[in-house]
Amino acid sequence: MARRNKASARRRRRRVLFGLELFVLLLLVGGLLIYAKLNNSLDKMNLDESGEKNAHVEVNEQVVGSKALKGYTNIALFGVDTREEDLEHSNSDTTIIASINNDTKEVKLVSVYRDTYLNVGKDEYDKCNAAYAIGGPVQSMSMINTNLDLDITRYVAVDFKALVKAIDLLGGLDVDLSYEEIEHMNNYCVETSEKTGVDYKPIEKPDPKPENEAEILGSYHLNGVQATSYCRIRYTQGWDMKRTERQRYIISLMVDKAKKASISQLNDLMDEVFPLIKTNFSKSELLKLGMGILSYELKETQGFPKSSIMGEDVKSAIGLDCVVPTTLEANVKQLHAFLFEEETYSPSSIVLERSDYIAGHTGFGNSWVSDELKSYITERESTYTGDSAGSQESYEAEGYSDTSGETGYEESYDDDSYYDDSSYEEDSYEEGYEDYAAGYDDTSQDYSEEY
Numbered sequence: 001m002a003r004r005n006k007a008s009a010r011r012r013r014r015r016v017l018f019g020l021e022l023f024v025l026l027l028l029v030g031g032l033l034i035y036a037k038l039n040n041s042l043d044k045m046n047l048d049e050s051g052e053k054n055a056h057v058e059v060n061e062q063v064v065g066s067k068a069l070k071g072y073t074n075i076a077l078f079g080v081d082t083r084e085e086d087l088e089h090s091n092s093d094t095t096i097i098a099s100i101n102n103d104t105k106e107v108k109l110v111s112v113y114r115d116t117y118l119n120v121g122k123d124e125y126d127k128c129n130a131a132y133a134i135g136g137p138v139q140s141m142s143m144i145n146t147n148l149d150l151d152i153t154r155y156v157a158v159d160f161k162a163l164v165k166a167i168d169l170l171g172g173l174d175v176d177l178s179y180e181e182i183e184h185m186n187n188y189c190v191e192t193s194e195k196t197g198v199d200y201k202p203i204e205k206p207d208p209k210p211e212n213e214a215e216i217l218g219s220y221h222l223n224g225v226q227a228t229s230y231c232r233i234r235y236t237q238g239w240d241m242k243r244t245e246r247q248r249y250i251i252s253l254m255v256d257k258a259k260k261a262s263i264s265q266l267n268d269l270m271d272e273v274f275p276l277i278k279t280n281f282s283k284s285e286l287l288k289l290g291m292g293i294l295s296y297e298l299k300e301t302q303g304f305p306k307s308s309i310m311g312e313d314v315k316s317a318i319g320l321d322c323v324v325p326t327t328l329e330a331n332v333k334q335l336h337a338f339l340f341e342e343e344t345y346s347p348s349s350i351v352l353e354r355s356d357y358i359a360g361h362t363g364f365g366n367s368w369v370s371d372e373l374k375s376y377i378t379e380r381e382s383t384y385t386g387d388s389a390g391s392q393e394s395y396e397a398e399g400y401s402d403t404s405g406e407t408g409y410e411e412s413y414d415d416d417s418y419y420d421d422s423s424y425e426e427d428s429y430e431e432g433y434e435d436y437a438a439g440y441d442d443t444s445q446d447y448s449e450e451y
Contacts, residue, residue, distance in 0.1 A: 021375030056140035057153045062348035068340045071149050073100040076141050078132060078157040079231075079247075093130065093232070094247060097144065097152070097304075099339045100296070106358075109251065109301040116305060117322040117362070118147045119354050125361070129373055135216030137280070148304070148332055149348050154281050161196045162276035163231070164224030168198070169268050170257040172223050175249065179206060180213040180236050182220075188229035198224035222229050240323070241303055248301040255298055302338060305331040307370035317362050325366040330354035330376040353383050 063069065079094030097110040114129040120143050121131055131143035137155045145152055167173060177185070186202045193200050200223055210217070214237060222230065230245045234240055257267070279286070305325035315321050325331045329347055332355075336345035347355070359365035359382070366377050 024293055039214060056138050056142075057145065059145045059151050059153075060149055060348040060350050062350075063145070063149050068336075068342050068345075071102055073102060073154075073341060074098070074150055075100070076137065076144060076152050076155040078140065078155060079138060079163070080132075080159045090272070092356050093129070094244070095132075095144070096244075096247070097148075097150070097339075105295045106297050106299045108299050109248055110335065110339065111146065111241045111248060111301070111303045113244060113303060113308075113323050115240055115310070115322045116308075117186050117318075117320070117324045117358060118143060118328075124338045125358070126320075137278075147328065147354060148349055149345075149351050154285070156281070157278040158276060160192060160228050162273050163228045163375065164192070164198050165195045165276065166269060166273045167222075167224035167227045167250075167254065169265060169272065170261060171252060171265075172221050173227050173253045173257065175222050175227060175230060175250070175253065176216045176218070177203070177220050177230075178214050178236075179210050181230065181233060181374075182217075183213075184233045184235050185226060185230045186346070188251045189225055192229045192232070193225050196225065196228075198223075198225050207373075234432065244303050252298060260302055271433070304335060306334050307331055307368075307373040309364050309368055314362065314364075315362070323357060324358060324362050324364050324369070325355075326364050327359050327366060327377075329378065330366075330369050330373045333376040334373050356382045356384040360386060 031427075072439040075098045077098055079096075093114065095112040095114065097112065099108045099110070100106075101108075112128060114127060116128045117125060118128045120128060121135060121139050128143060128147075137157055141155055143153045144150055159282040169429050182203045182205050186205075189200050189202065195246070203220055203222075206217060210364055224327075227250055231250050232243070233245045233246060244247075258269075259270075281289075283347055305323065307326045307330060308323045309326055310321070310323045314324050329352060332347045332351050333345050336342040361384070365382075
């Protein structure tokens with residue numbers, strides 16, 4: 001009897017072991033199938049693996065070999081104006097820095113406001129999205145690196161059609177909307193639909209109009225055209241700051257949807273969206289990222305710059321509607337604290353020089369830094385020796401002289417012409433700037449979701 005019990009126990013153990021081995025084998029086979037599918041799908045993507053263009057991406061010398069940045073993979077994500085049908089030299093409608101902690105797999109996103117006044121290359125200062133229009137992703141990555149002390153050499157560029165298709169393949173998104181967002185989204189949908197060839201149904205606005213048009217009315221199910229148009233809204237309080245917040249909100253919803261997607265949906269995504277993507281990642285790098293995607297966790301997001309000034313004061317000072325970082329030095333310090341937990345980061349000499357130029361040329365220096373960033377102010381002698389565009393009376397305390405200077409590129413590289421709303425008046429456009437100047441609170445969320 002004892003022998004039979006022992007034999008029976010051994011058979012049970014063998015069955016358990018065989019079951020575990022079979023389970024592991026199935027996982028390996030499944031992994032290989034996913035790998036094969038991903039490998040095949042990547043062949044459809046527009047991969048730029050020449051290496052020559054990569055060599056021209058500028059990184060500040062003091063950043064090269066940074067111990068803090070070595071632990072992170074930093075990527076530039078570009079949303080390109082679909083009207084140009086050129087992912088290399090079109091306007092950069094959206095610029096997002098994705099920073100991946102290689103150890104924890106946590107991902108943080110930072111939207112760089114498209115109208116931020118920065119050095120865009122060849123010592124010219126303009127709205128930062130001009131860099132992409134002038135020199136494509138390479139110049140734009142160089143612009144980001146040299147102004148923000150980063151080491152980005154990899155990018156992913158998509159147009160609106162890719163975003164529309166991806167959202168539709170995921171089954172659409174449930175988005176919280178206000179009355180004013182419904183109104184402006186419907187207007188943007190006209191052009192988005194025309195350029196992508198995808199239909200949509202306008203959201204019916206509540207009647208009567210609510211007293212508070214900015215208050216969230218509820219959740220609405222949006223298709224690709226609608227959700228993409230929602231991402232493009234600029235004509236509400238918060239201006240481009242609120243627009244980039246909407247974009248990060250949509251990304252979080254897409255991540256959540258993708259986690260729950262079926263294998264067939266993911267296959268369709270790879271087959272139909274990958275051909276619309278342009279990147280200089282190598283195939284092997286993409287495979288490595290793709291196979292580890294399930295372990296990534298989307299964390300906090302924010303916009304850049306955190307402290308800035310815009311509106312009539314800026315336009316009067318330099319003749320350009322843009323966002324002036326106050327100061328670039330303080331904002332870069334805060335950025336490195338946010339992304340890399342470097343609370344005592346010291347910016348490179350190039351960033352300090354550019355910070356001094358922007359403060360001196362515009363007149364918006366340390367006294368204009370927001371309360372949130374005042375701890376990042378460093379009392380030091382400015383390296384700026386040129387002329388200040390601000391008034392002597394207003395900016396004498398900053399230590400800069402007063403005459404007007406050059407404003408950089410004459411062309412603004414703006415893409416507001418697609419907004420087809422004859423009822424929209426210039427006065428309300430300017431009012432949006434004033435709303436922000438009066439104080440906009442960045443309500444970016446912590447999208448702590450695994451995907």
